[in-house]
Amino acid sequence: MTTLPLYAQLINLLAAVLLLLSFAMLAQRRVWSLISLFGAQGLALSVSTAIVAYGTHQPHLYWSAGLTLVLKVMLLPWLLRRLIRQLDVKWDVEGLINIPTTMLIGIVLVVFSFNLALPISQLASTVTRATLGIAMASVMLSCLMMITRRKAIPQVVGFLSMENGLFFAATSATYGMPMVVELGIALDVLVGMLILGVFFFQIREQFDSLDLKHMEKLREGEE
Amino acid sequence: MIEILAVLGLPVAGALILALIGHRREAPVVNVVVSFLTFAAAGALTARVIAEGPLLVLDRQFFVDPFNVFLVALTAFVGFTTSLFSRPYMRIEREHGRLNAARLRLYHSMYQLFNFTMLLALLTNNLGILWVAMEAATLATVLLVSLYRTPASLEAAWKYFILCGVGLAQALFGTILLYFAAERLLGAGGGALLWTELNGVKGQLEPTVLSLAFVFLLVGYGTKVGLVPLHNWLPDAHAEGPTPVSAVLSGLLLNVALYAVVRCKVLVEGSLHNAFARELMMGFGLLSVVVAAFLLSRQKDIKRMFAYSSIEHMGIITFAFGMGGPIASFAGLLHMTVHSLTKSAIFFAVGHATQKAGTQAMEEIRGLITVSPMIGWGLILGSLAILGMPPFGVFASEFLILTTAMREQPWATPFLLGALGIAFAAVFSRVQPMVFGETTAKRLPYRPAMVPVFVHLAVVLMLGLWIPPFLAEWYRQAARLIG
Numbered sequence: 001m002t003t004l005p006l007y008a009q010l011i012n013l014l015a016a017v018l019l020l021l022s023f024a025m026l027a028q029r030r031v032w033s034l035i036s037l038f039g040a041q042g043l044a045l046s047v048s049t050a051i052v053a054y055g056t057h058q059p060h061l062y063w064s065a066g067l068t069l070v071l072k073v074m075l076l077p078w079l080l081r082r083l084i085r086q087l088d089v090k091w092d093v094e095g096l097i098n099i100p101t102t103m104l105i106g107i108v109l110v111v112f113s114f115n116l117a118l119p120i121s122q123l124a125s126t127v128t129r130a131t132l133g134i135a136m137a138s139v140m141l142s143c144l145m146m147i148t149r150r151k152a153i154p155q156v157v158g159f160l161s162m163e164n165g166l167f168f169a170a171t172s173a174t175y176g177m178p179m180v181v182e183l184g185i186a187l188d189v190l191v192g193m194l195i196l197g198v199f200f201f202q203i204r205e206q207f208d209s210l211d212l213k214h215m216e217k218l219r220e221g222e223e
Numbered sequence: 224m225i226e227i228l229a230v231l232g233l234p235v236a237g238a239l240i241l242a243l244i245g246h247r248r249e250a251p252v253v254n255v256v257v258s259f260l261t262f263a264a265a266g267a268l269t270a271r272v273i274a275e276g277p278l279l280v281l282d283r284q285f286f287v288d289p290f291n292v293f294l295v296a297l298t299a300f301v302g303f304t305t306s307l308f309s310r311p312y313m314r315i316e317r318e319h320g321r322l323n324a325a326r327l328r329l330y331h332s333m334y335q336l337f338n339f340t341m342l343l344a345l346l347t348n349n350l351g352i353l354w355v356a357m358e359a360a361t362l363a364t365v366l367l368v369s370l371y372r373t374p375a376s377l378e379a380a381w382k383y384f385i386l387c388g389v390g391l392a393q394a395l396f397g398t399i400l401l402y403f404a405a406e407r408l409l410g411a412g413g414g415a416l417l418w419t420e421l422n423g424v425k426g427q428l429e430p431t432v433l434s435l436a437f438v439f440l441l442v443g444y445g446t447k448v449g450l451v452p453l454h455n456w457l458p459d460a461h462a463e464g465p466t467p468v469s470a471v472l473s474g475l476l477l478n479v480a481l482y483a484v485v486r487c488k489v490l491v492e493g494s495l496h497n498a499f500a501r502e503l504m505m506g507f508g509l510l511s512v513v514v515a516a517f518l519l520s521r522q523k524d525i526k527r528m529f530a531y532s533s534i535e536h537m538g539i540i541t542f543a544f545g546m547g548g549p550i551a552s553f554a555g556l557l558h559m560t561v562h563s564l565t566k567s568a569i570f571f572a573v574g575h576a577t578q579k580a581g582t583q584a585m586e587e588i589r590g591l592i593t594v595s596p597m598i599g600w601g602l603i604l605g606s607l608a609i610l611g612m613p614p615f616g617v618f619a620s621e622f623l624i625l626t627t628a629m630r631e632q633p634w635a636t637p638f639l640l641g642a643l644g645i646a647f648a649a650v651f652s653r654v655q656p657m658v659f660g661e662t663t664a665k666r667l668p669y670r671p672a673m674v675p676v677f678v679h680l681a682v683v684l685m686l687g688l689w690i691p692p693f694l695a696e697w698y699r700q701a702a703r704l705i706g
Contacts, residue, residue: 123429143389177351177399177416195365207374215374
């Protein structure tokens with residue numbers, strides 16, 4: 001077996017960090033810490049993108065890394081924190097989720113993603129191909145997080161971290177999407193976040209809480 | 224090329240202008256004028272395509288072929304008629320105190336932005352931009368669904384945002400996989416996401432990657448089409464948003480999402496050379512038809528009922544494209560057109576009917592035909608059209624789909640016929656007492672806009688009897704493309 005160049009090893013390391021952070025987010029019940037973890041995930045993504053850019057001489061990936069850094073490490077966590085402060089739900093703790101069970105489901109999802117990604121990874125010519133499974137796993141884990149959470153802000157963090165997983169998939173499998181597409185996606189994420197910010201206030205105003213258990217009125221055949 | 228720029232530029236300009244003046248009294252008129260100009264530009268584009276054939280312009284980033292040209296015209300047309308309908312409708316809503324000036328400004332601006340994202344999704348050649356446009360369409364409509372700020376509308380909008388957000392994330396993953404497969408043939412950079420380029424090399428794309436990509440793309444865009452079991456957001460969003468929004472969601476957004484699915488299906492089909500994509504689409508389609516028909520019969524809210532009817536029809540179309548072949552695809556394209564026109568006409572009539580009755584509960588809407596014959600006739604004729612009564616166009620397309628199914632997929636025919644029967648019984652038995660019977664309705668402060676309803680129904684009637692030769696030719700060419 002040939003040894004990988006240093007940068008490839010670094011990328012694999014960061015991929016592992018990314019997956020670990022996904023699990024940590026799945027287990028985290030405090031909103032404030034959840035956002036820190038989300039920021040850390042964004043940082044890992046940004047650094048790994050920069051390393052891919054350096055190692056494979058793909059200058060446009062530096063832009064992508066910079067974009068991730070500004071948007072996902074600085075801007076979005078800042079916006080989320082500001083929102084939480086304004087809404088005064090800092091100590092919002094999630095109840096009612098069974099963390100061990102969720103973690104077990106998470107492990108099953110990871111195994112599933114690795115199996116799914118295996119045939120594709122073998123086709124990839126990029127040095128980072130081994131990480132495609134990890135990217136898919138973190139998308140799945142974020143998806144799981146969105147399903148299991150009952151409060152608005154953790155759901156949104158799950159949504160954003162899913163976007164992280166997708167970007168990681170794009171860099172690891174293909175060295176990034178065309179720039180215009182990446183810019184479009186980043187714009188959508190940012191606008192989406194702003195809309196959600198407005199939305200939180202509306203939900204709060206109507207329900208006096210960001211707990212989504214109040215929002216189960218619209219069911220089949222009961223209205 | 225100038226036409227494409229106009230089609231895309233006008234709604235953006237409209238959104239910007241209306242963001243500034245959308246709360247004024249003349250804003251609805253500005254909305255109508257901008258929508259009309261967009262429609263005129265789309266008409267010019269259509270004329271250009273009739274004269275010169277398909278276009279591929281602006282560094283291959285935009286293209287018009289027989290498959291999307293009629294959808295562009297249809298989108299601009301329904302966008303225009305809905306703006307006509309929304310003028311009196313929103314004024315009445317404001318009179319009833321459900322909206323204020325600031326919300327109307329948001330509504331008008333987002334309405335134009337939504338039109339822009341639809342047209343961009345249709346015209347772009349880049350599958351990445353297609354995704355971006357679909358996501359932007361979601362964001363624009365989330366704000367429209369929650370316009371009334373009632374608890375129910377907020378809940379509906381939240382559900383819509385989260386479900387479609389997750390769905391579209393799957394679609395993005397599918398797009399990444401597609402790019403991954405194409406990049407090896409076409410090289411990195413913008414070229415590998417251009418549909419025309421991909422279509423040229425589809426035979427050489429890696430089948431394993433493409434089949435996985437298609438699953439993600441179908442689930443992703445299928446969420447927006449409202450395919451069962453991913454349909455949960457759709458009835459809520461339709462029932463709780465303002466009625467013009469329900470009309471454009473049903474009439475336009477679902478079509479555009481289905482358009483995205485079919486574009487991807489063409490690529491996957493070319494690479495796989497087996498029935499995988501077809502079977503998947505037939506399965507989802509049939510499940511949607513059957514489940515929607517049963518749920519439809521249990522509804523009490525009129526807008527929810529017609530939302531389920533949209534799911535049912537999207538299922539029929541998906542099933543038709545899944546079967547494939549020149550006749551089924553032709554019928555699918557025709558059904559897309561007539562469903563969009565009929566369903567938006569129904570929502571126009573329903574909107575004014577609910578304003579008259581002051582409720583969306585079907586049991587409390589009675590005797591529309593005595594107080595306002597136009598609304599009553601619009602609702603009953605629209606319902607008959609959507610239920611597939613001859614001589615309306617829906618009958619023609621459903622007939623073609625059913626006969627093809629009998630020949631090629633006989634096992635599916637009982638399900639289709641049964642579901643259509645249930646839907647017929649359910650919708651007709653509810654619409655009939657709403658239109659006839661004792662009345663409870665009150666007068667409206669403004670004259671309702673009934674012209675769009677009858678214009679739509681007239682076009683649907685015409686398409687049932689006679690399809691213009693150029694349109695039939697596009698359907699045929701697009702059907703060949705879809706396979």
